[in-house]
Amino acid sequence: MRILVLATIPFEGLRRRQQQVALGLAARGNEVLYLEPPRPVRSLVDPARFEPAELDNGGKTGRDDSGAEEAPAGTGLPDAWAQLAKEAELRTIAPHLTIARKGVGMAKMGAWGWAARLGWRLWAGQVERLISDARAEVVLVYHPALIGAARAALEAPIIFECLDDFPSLVPSSSIAVAYDEALRSGLPQVDGFLAVNRYLLESWGRFLREGVPVRVIEHGVDLSMFRPATPERRTQARERLHLAPDVPVGAYLGRFDARLSYADLELIFDRAPELRLLLLGEVSSEGEDILQRLPHERIHRLGPLRPGQAAELIAAADLTLLTLRREPHLEPIRGLKLYEYLATGLPVLASFRRAVKAFREALYLYTDAAELEVRLREALGEAPEASIRAERVRIARENGWQLRIGEIADFLTEVASSAEAHDG
Numbered sequence: 001m002r003i004l005v006l007a008t009i010p011f012e013g014l015r016r017r018q019q020q021v022a023l024g025l026a027a028r029g030n031e032v033l034y035l036e037p038p039r040p041v042r043s044l045v046d047p048a049r050f051e052p053a054e055l056d057n058g059g060k061t062g063r064d065d066s067g068a069e070e071a072p073a074g075t076g077l078p079d080a081w082a083q084l085a086k087e088a089e090l091r092t093i094a095p096h097l098t099i100a101r102k103g104v105g106m107a108k109m110g111a112w113g114w115a116a117r118l119g120w121r122l123w124a125g126q127v128e129r130l131i132s133d134a135r136a137e138v139v140l141v142y143h144p145a146l147i148g149a150a151r152a153a154l155e156a157p158i159i160f161e162c163l164d165d166f167p168s169l170v171p172s173s174s175i176a177v178a179y180d181e182a183l184r185s186g187l188p189q190v191d192g193f194l195a196v197n198r199y200l201l202e203s204w205g206r207f208l209r210e211g212v213p214v215r216v217i218e219h220g221v222d223l224s225m226f227r228p229a230t231p232e233r234r235t236q237a238r239e240r241l242h243l244a245p246d247v248p249v250g251a252y253l254g255r256f257d258a259r260l261s262y263a264d265l266e267l268i269f270d271r272a273p274e275l276r277l278l279l280l281g282e283v284s285s286e287g288e289d290i291l292q293r294l295p296h297e298r299i300h301r302l303g304p305l306r307p308g309q310a311a312e313l314i315a316a317a318d319l320t321l322l323t324l325r326r327e328p329h330l331e332p333i334r335g336l337k338l339y340e341y342l343a344t345g346l347p348v349l350a351s352f353r354r355a356v357k358a359f360r361e362a363l364y365l366y367t368d369a370a371e372l373e374v375r376l377r378e379a380l381g382e383a384p385e386a387s388i389r390a391e392r393v394r395i396a397r398e399n400g401w402q403l404r405i406g407e408i409a410d411f412l413t414e415v416a417s418s419a420e421a422h423d424g
Contacts, residue, residue, distance in 0.1 A: 024405030
């Protein structure tokens with residue numbers, strides 16, 4: 001099946017759901033084209049930098065994390081994508097997976113801002129013109145502003161995958177309203193709806209046409225990369241990061257942003273005066289505001305990382321952090337990073353939310369400052385040989401990515417077959 005992915009994040013950097021989906025579908029023999037979004041002027045991700053240069057060769061290995069050689073740009077492209085090469089930079093990075101980047105033309109929307117109505121309209125217009133010659137059989141969309149563009153340009157069935165409750169996360173009410181409007185106008189046009197949790201399905205499913213296939217498919221951890229943090233792996237990671245063997249280290253994986261609780265982090269630094277914080281991912285502008293008020297000399301920022309690099313370096317930690325603010329709109333968030341934390345076996349210190357309640361026996365959950373202090377002490381005191389570590393790994397294995405991508409592939413086939421039967 002020929003699958004077009006209209007993404008909202010560049011393919012480079014710490015691998016999250018969108019990149020996982022593209023790689024997983026391609027690995028199952030589908031021809032996948034991943035159309036990258038424009039790169040805003042103030043983009044946090046520098047595509048030339050994946051990890052600190054002192055770690056090795058700066059990440060420029062010529063290979064991706066799966067070991068696949070990158071093919072020369074414009075070669076080996078399936079006929080379905082060949083026409084796009086006239087308008088965009090195309091490169092095949094793994095068997096059956098092609099990355100498309102419009103370049104300067106699409107990047108200009110950054111002058112109006114990534115999160116703005118005008119920027120979205122410019123972006124959608126560029127996408128519509130670009131994909132009009134693509135012979136896709138299914139289109140997977142991650143931003144509602146692109147649903148109309150995909151519908152206007154292609155006859156293929158369109159699936160929207162909802163990863164976040166975006167309006168509740170952004171600091172600007174006008175942006176939230178614009179996104180809400182884009183969803184309300186776009187969702188009636190889709191042929192399938194995917195959500196990573198039940199809350200998102202309940203929130204937005206009411207705007208779908210009657211009878212449209214829907215599915216909740218949670219995040220899944222890539223167990224080929226995220227593995228138990230053995231003493232040997234801990235030593236190797238600490239040597240690479242120049243961390244002393246006996247200094248306590250807490251790690252946060254992924255984008256550090258406004259969802260994190262400053263009050264909780266401040267208390268952690270205060271109650272564990274020797275603790276170092278390892279940030280394995282980019283930092284948003286809101287995250288910068290949080291970090292400015294914390295002891296910077298105890299924070300190790302590594303920036304955007306290759307997925308395999310992050311999976312190796314997290315082994316340096318003594319505990320992992322999921323210290324989100326205790327607010328209603330964050331209640332349903334479980335996140336991919338939770339499964340990645342569990343796969344390491346390391347203690348997970350997390351603010352209590354209903355989404356993580358099912359794993360309460362494997363986590364160090366807290367509801368207030370007093371409980372946080374107790375749980376922090378317990379997590380730092382957990383023995384490396386504690387049996388609970390094996391239990392965390394078991395939970396992660398039951399939520400592996402191979403299981404999830406199989407469910408997604410089946411859903412895409414279901415939607416495509418349903419659309420074909422309807423047309424017939």
